[in-house]
Amino acid sequence: MNVLLRVHAICVYGRCQVAVSTVYIGVLLLVGLTGIQLDFKLVRRRGATAAKIGIAGFVIPLGFGIATGYLLPASLLANNVDVTVFAMAGRPLPWGRV
Numbered sequence: 001m002n003v004l005l006r007v008h009a010i011c012v013y014g015r016c017q018v019a020v021s022t023v024y025i026g027v028l029l030l031v032g033l034t035g036i037q038l039d040f041k042l043v044r045r046r047g048a049t050a051a052k053i054g055i056a057g058f059v060i061p062l063g064f065g066i067a068t069g070y071l072l073p074a075s076l077l078a079n080n081v082d083v084t085v086f087a088m089a090g091r092p093l094p095w096g097r098v
Contacts, residue, residue: 069087
């Protein structure tokens with residue numbers, strides 16, 4: 001993902017489409033190469049353990065993030081932002097601004 005962030009440094013006058021497309025093709029090739037070298041016997045043996053760790057690696061940080069959003073003081077929230085929306089989104093509204 002660090003490569004994706006560096007692509008914007010080589011974009012000139014907003015013409016980034018070729019560079020970004022090239023990076024995405026490279027990422028797809030890397031994922032494909034990793035899939036080719038996968039040992040399916042090991043996946044069958046350790047699949048349940050890997051699934052549990054993967055789910056926990058998603059649910060635990062998500063839960064901590066949502067809990068942090070609910071526990072933040074109102075002084076840190078933007079004007080007219082619902083606490084639930086802030087906790088779920090992780091950033092204040094409006095959605096279009098970065």
